[in-house]
Amino acid sequence: MDRLQAPEENYANPKTCFFHVLFKAAALAFYILSALFVDNFVIIFVLTVFLAALDFWVVKNVSGRILVGLRWWNEINDQGESIWKFECLDQESLSRMNKKDSWLFWWTLYLTAAAWILLAIFSLIRFQADYLLVVGVCLTLSIANIIGFTKCRKDAKKQIQQFAQQTIASRVSSTIQSAFSVV
Amino acid sequence: MPYGDTIPLHASSQSDIDEIENLINASIQSGPATVHPTRPLSPPRASIPVSSPFVASEISPQAYQKPPLVPPGVPPPASAAHRQNVGGGVGFGASPNTLTEPVWDTVKRDLSRIISNLKLVVFPNPNREDPGKALRDWDLWGPFFFIIFLGLTLSWSASVKKSEVFAVAFAVLAAGAVILTLNVLLLGGHIIFFQSLSLLGYCLFPLDAGAVICMLKNNAIIKLVVVSITLVWSSWAAYPFISAAVGPRRKALALYPVFLMYISVGFLIIAID
Numbered sequence: 001m002d003r004l005q006a007p008e009e010n011y012a013n014p015k016t017c018f019f020h021v022l023f024k025a026a027a028l029a030f031y032i033l034s035a036l037f038v039d040n041f042v043i044i045f046v047l048t049v050f051l052a053a054l055d056f057w058v059v060k061n062v063s064g065r066i067l068v069g070l071r072w073w074n075e076i077n078d079q080g081e082s083i084w085k086f087e088c089l090d091q092e093s094l095s096r097m098n099k100k101d102s103w104l105f106w107w108t109l110y111l112t113a114a115a116w117i118l119l120a121i122f123s124l125i126r127f128q129a130d131y132l133l134v135v136g137v138c139l140t141l142s143i144a145n146i147i148g149f150t151k152c153r154k155d156a157k158k159q160i161q162q163f164a165q166q167t168i169a170s171r172v173s174s175t176i177q178s179a180f181s182v183v
Numbered sequence: 184m185p186y187g188d189t190i191p192l193h194a195s196s197q198s199d200i201d202e203i204e205n206l207i208n209a210s211i212q213s214g215p216a217t218v219h220p221t222r223p224l225s226p227p228r229a230s231i232p233v234s235s236p237f238v239a240s241e242i243s244p245q246a247y248q249k250p251p252l253v254p255p256g257v258p259p260p261a262s263a264a265h266r267q268n269v270g271g272g273v274g275f276g277a278s279p280n281t282l283t284e285p286v287w288d289t290v291k292r293d294l295s296r297i298i299s300n301l302k303l304v305v306f307p308n309p310n311r312e313d314p315g316k317a318l319r320d321w322d323l324w325g326p327f328f329f330i331i332f333l334g335l336t337l338s339w340s341a342s343v344k345k346s347e348v349f350a351v352a353f354a355v356l357a358a359g360a361v362i363l364t365l366n367v368l369l370l371g372g373h374i375i376f377f378q379s380l381s382l383l384g385y386c387l388f389p390l391d392a393g394a395v396i397c398m399l400k401n402n403a404i405i406k407l408v409v410v411s412i413t414l415v416w417s418s419w420a421a422y423p424f425i426s427a428a429v430g431p432r433r434k435a436l437a438l439y440p441v442f443l444m445y446i447s448v449g450f451l452i453i454a455i456d
Contacts, residue, residue, distance in 0.1 A: 041346035042338050045353070046331055053327060061289050074377065076319050082375045130350040 012098035013066050020063035020105065023055035024112045027138060031119065035131070045134050052138040059109070059145050067101040070152040086148075088156035109149070113142040297325045304385040305420050318424065321377050326384020329391050330356045333448070336394040340455045352451065359444045360384060367437050372429035382424050383441070389416040390445065394452045403453075410449045417445050 011017050031048045038044060064070050069089035076082050116139040123131040300322060330353060338349035364379040393413030397406045421441050429437045 042335070042349045045349065046335065049331070053324075057293075062286050076321075076375055076378065080373055080375070082377070130346065133350060133354060 011100050011104070013101060016063050016066045017101060017104055019058055020067065021108055023051050023058055024108060027051035027055060028112065028115055028119075031134065031138075041130055045130075048134050049137050052141050056141040056145060060148070063105060064145075064149060064152075067097070067105040068149070068153075069097055070149055070156060072148040072152045084151075086152040086155040088152060088159065109142070109146050113139065113146055116142055293322070293324065296320055296322055300325055300381070301385055301388060304382060304424075305388050305416075318378050318382055321375070321381035323377065323381055323384070326360070326381055326387070329384055329387040333387060333391050333394055336391065336398055337451060337455055340394070340398045342456060348455070352448075355444075355451075356387070356448070363440055363444060366440055367425060367428055370429050370433045370437050372425075372433070372437060374424075374428040379424075379428075382421065386417045386421040386445075387448075389413040389420070390448055390452070393449075397452050397455075406453050410452050414445055414449045418442050421445075 027048050030051060031044065034044045034047075060072075064072075071087045072085065074082055074084050116135055120132060120135040120139060123135055300318065300320070304318065333356065334349045334352040337352045338345045341348040360380050360383040363383060364374070364376055367374050367379060368376070390410075390413050393409050396409045400406070418441065422438065425437050425441060426434045
């Protein structure tokens, strides 16, 4: 029994979870530690922003798909208007997603944004405009991902509700029909 | 049972083992992050495989013909249903399995998009009849690299105050791109915010090349000549997109700030000692 239950309690995609956390943690750690040890602002800026951009890409394209089955993007249609699209996996797949995976996904997103906000406050207090630039860029990337995936999740929930309503409606109608046919 | 190498196998079981090995190899090659597509995507969604960070819209047609790499565990009825969904719910003709595609595919798609955007924007292109349509799949990776590269080059060429030079260059370019975009939008132009940001970033490519040359040769006259040439090239690259976006009476109002920004970047390149 334990063997059957244990895999459900572990992460279903440990490598993806690892990468999801890796770049966030690396960007934060590098920024905090390098402000203490490295004197060269340019290197701090470039590496932190590069790690944050990599993290944005990984979350948006890899871990969003795999850990929570959501995806968002922007399209420009033929009339030249920009449309934001939100996509999610099927209901059964969504319900089959590992709870631990999605818990990790959402919590690290929120925690990283909170950490960057804290660092922004620190650099504001110290009147360091150039470090504020770095923090600002990283914060923008984190918040963009949070907004995108939250909208995606709301969209997914709406879809689930519609699906449930449709299923109920179809079941009710088929029951009624079978009742009538019997009568 | 010990490993199969040493035991002579029956003929049919050998072929079975080969088949299983091929399946395993195929799944290993498709990358560590493949997800089993347990069910096809919900039908009426147009799923576009987009993946660069600030995302683009259309994928070039050759990406579509590539069959999606599905892990071998998918049962045949599900893949048949996949194909049905392709016919039913596809907007731009994209492959529907982008929610379950391997990571390497995403990376390759992004890289090819960056290169195609660069070619479209910067280099003389006879196919550029409709500039508004040309940058449909905008992406911000290219501009990001170019801005950072320009900042790094300027900072490297500077003998003093390297950090300030970098910060100023980055801030000026980033804020300048945003403000120029707002300018076009406020003039009643029809351009998408991110599209314009992407365009202005890609048009920095000639200035990047000019900055590298100026870094290598510190002669004032050469710098002047090189910067003028690259400046004209950048402005020439940006001109059709911006002028197509605004009405004819407002073209100069929209284009002048763009030239101004590139000229100031050019001065920055020349003046760095």
